[in-house]
Amino acid sequence: MAVRIQEADFDVGAEMAALSAGRSDVGGVASFVGLVRDIAGGTAVTAMTLEHYPGMTEGELERVEAEACARWPLQASLIVHRVGALKPGDNIVLVITASRHRQAAFSAAEFLMDYLKSSAPFWKKEIDAEGRAGWVEARASDERAAERWQLPARADD
Amino acid sequence: MKLLYFAWVRSKIGMAAETVSPPESVRDVAGLLDWLRARGAGYADALANPAVVRVAVNQRFARPADPVAPGDEIGIFPPVTGG
Numbered sequence: 001m002a003v004r005i006q007e008a009d010f011d012v013g014a015e016m017a018a019l020s021a022g023r024s025d026v027g028g029v030a031s032f033v034g035l036v037r038d039i040a041g042g043t044a045v046t047a048m049t050l051e052h053y054p055g056m057t058e059g060e061l062e063r064v065e066a067e068a069c070a071r072w073p074l075q076a077s078l079i080v081h082r083v084g085a086l087k088p089g090d091n092i093v094l095v096i097t098a099s100r101h102r103q104a105a106f107s108a109a110e111f112l113m114d115y116l117k118s119s120a121p122f123w124k125k126e127i128d129a130e131g132r133a134g135w136v137e138a139r140a141s142d143e144r145a146a147e148r149w150q151l152p153a154r155a156d157d
Numbered sequence: 158m159k160l161l162y163f164a165w166v167r168s169k170i171g172m173a174a175e176t177v178s179p180p181e182s183v184r185d186v187a188g189l190l191d192w193l194r195a196r197g198a199g200y201a202d203a204l205a206n207p208a209v210v211r212v213a214v215n216q217r218f219a220r221p222a223d224p225v226a227p228g229d230e231i232g233i234f235p236p237v238t239g240g
Contacts, residue, residue, distance in 0.1 A: 081239060122240070
């Protein structure tokens with residue numbers, strides 16, 4: 001289980017290989033890579049800046065990762081999120097999950113992304129062709145995506 | 158009490174961090190936001206709409222009624238947009 005925040009790009013193939021290197025108990029590895037799109041709300045995006053809350057970001061991602069491990073039998077997982085200056089086509093985020101069986105790996109990767117989007121303190125600022133900068137607004141659909149994973153409240157809560 | 162501001166909350170308030178000593182009557186997140194709004198136009202503007210203001214107390218998401226105390230680190234920011 002690992003979490004990394006970095007300005008540098010990541011190598012998806014190398015990260016996936018590293019997660020299962022030297023072990024033969026992993027049955028499947030699932031990954032998701034988020035990229036910078038070149039258009040947002042009908043406006044061309046030429047650059048993006050990502051900022052975060054150092055300390056809290058790592059804490060939230062580690063909590064989300066621990067929650068995924070509690071729900072699914074994962075053998076390994078990795079979350080890498082970039083910060084700083086990015087441009088369309090660049091990698092933003094990488095989630096990798098490894099498990100004995102595919103279903104846990106797929107589900108946990110989706111859960112990690114949904115929770116990351118709604119709870120990890122990152123903020124995107126987009127810059128358009130005229131040089132105008134604007135903070136990206138949160139989407140209600142991302143909140144709903146995270147909510148669908150919530151368990152029904154227990155009677156003793 | 159250390160306050161940290163992020164994204165457009167930081168832009169509107171005009172700084173990334175400050176240390177403040179609110180009066181003892183400020184005991185929870187909602188009270189802190191009320192006290193900050195009265196500190197100037199930038200604060201009032203940044204914190205005008207509670208629906209788009211998120212608060213973390215000691216790096217954990219907090220609700221309006223959650224307590225704040227001297228020595229706490231309070232992060233104030235818009236809804237997150239990572240991933």
